Amino acid sequence: MSPPAQSNGCGTKEGPGRLSSIYSEVQTSRLNHNLPLPSVLKSSFNVVDGPPSSAAGNPDEIKKLFPSLFGQPSAKLVAGQGGLPADKSLKIGVVLSGGQAPGGHNVISGIFDYLLERTKGSTMYGFKGGPAGVMKGKYVELTPDFVYPYRNQGGFDMICSGRDKIETPEQFTQAEETAKKLDLDGLVVIGGDDSNTNACLLAENFRSKNLKARVIGCPKTIDGDLKCKEVPTSFGFDTACKIYSEMIGNVMIDARSTGKYYHFMRLMGRAASHITLECALQTHPNITVIGEEVSAKKQTLKNVTDHISDIICKRAELGYNYGVILIPEGLIDFVPEVQQLIAELNEIIAHDTVDATGAWKSKLRSQSKDLFELLPQAIQEQLLLERDPHGNVQVAKIETEKMLIEMVETELAKRKQGGSYKGEFKGQSHFFGYEGRCGLPSNFDANYCYALGYGAGALLHSGKTGLISSVGNLNAPVEEWTVGGTALTNLMDVERRHGKFKPVIKKAMVELEGAPFKKFASLRDDWALKNRYVNPGPVQFVGPTSNFSNHTLALELNAQSAKRIKSSELKIQFCYSQ
């Protein structure tokens, strides 16, 4: 396939899309980068069912919510003759849902190439602007010229994304109408936990109405909190963490060079602290706050402030009045007292008017009211901002790093007065979030996404629905990766949202007994007082480290398969000995 001079991207009507002719040399070389496929996808294969599935929690409730899908088996692609009919033509839609994550374009390329190579005369539609595109029937037909310039490129701008939810009966009817109008055989929903929950509801709805359209999900989110045994990681996490770690490493050198600032860096990840933990493993900061630990130890904001202040005081005694502190974006939501406050605010926002009179505050319990009044005004305002369509507090907009600088400053001033602190404290705040979401995908994400997409094509071709595309054995070379689909209902539980019980995919949080956290916990005291900073540098696309994945994945897979695999065989850079 030769590169076309120009292509239209998202918003064809509004203006041109990407011009591969003006790509940088690196972008162009990525465009031509060959994507390897797992060997099972390179020859003839059969789709084999596993045992019946259940749910992550409350199976009886999940069964009621998904009567036609509950219990269905997961599927695995197994090499062998027979295979799927190549003369079948399919009409497949794809939608990107939620926050951007490096690799999304490769999932689309994978589905596209599957249809091109394994079916005859198929058509692929890209729904524009996220689930709203499915509801409103806004789509673009994907052609080789259209798809090509986005190969191995970051961003979601080929068809763009959105955070709308297909929720009400009217919205389900709109989605049904689109599926009927386009005569869809299938839809691939590329999204995080909420979007895949939505994909499962859509699959259930289509099946209950006897529509031929099947729905397959794909695990996307830089946050890394959509994972389970069968889905070892979500795409985008690897690249985003590498980009943030490069930036953290640079700031570490700056901190050491001037010796005058404490850098408080908030890292994206609205619920789980996986990104913060991974970046800590890559760069060795002086202090890392892990939300799940704060929650498990039932720490208050004062406890967190004291912990940071204690280390700053000890470092001052050693002559260091600088340092680097990592904070997860979702921290505020982990502090039990703030959690309680947010839960009460959610109920109030869902049912009352929150206005300047402050009358609504009388609905807060007295402890929550006191805490709310104690918080800096900017944080109060940020806590009252509109929830996202899934009912989540928009933690990306809460400047926890600034709040902690203020609280630590006040605490250190008190200690200075009491004579227990003799150092100088100047805080610098950073938020590393959007910077990491659209980078050129790392080799790992590029290959993983292509396999996820190609696999999703195979699942739809075999008539599967309500599954999430699952690629496993990721600690082995790509050729040995396994490919299949996991029942989405198997990942479901129920949760209270907008004041009602709703099905949700259980988020995978940082496990305090898990290998990545244990590794971090065994090293953090050393990193706190001695400066063990590591600067991993930019994402590498060629060379000896280019195929390394990340510490979290390697440590988790190594722990799972410790008996089978020696750590020296893992394609991962371990730098703990420094």
Ligand code: FBP
């Ligand atoms: P997804 O879970 O949809 O992948 O989004 C993750 C994320 O990047 C979070 O880390 C962040 O809090 C949020 O999106 C920001 O959302 P928005 O793009 O709407 O500002």
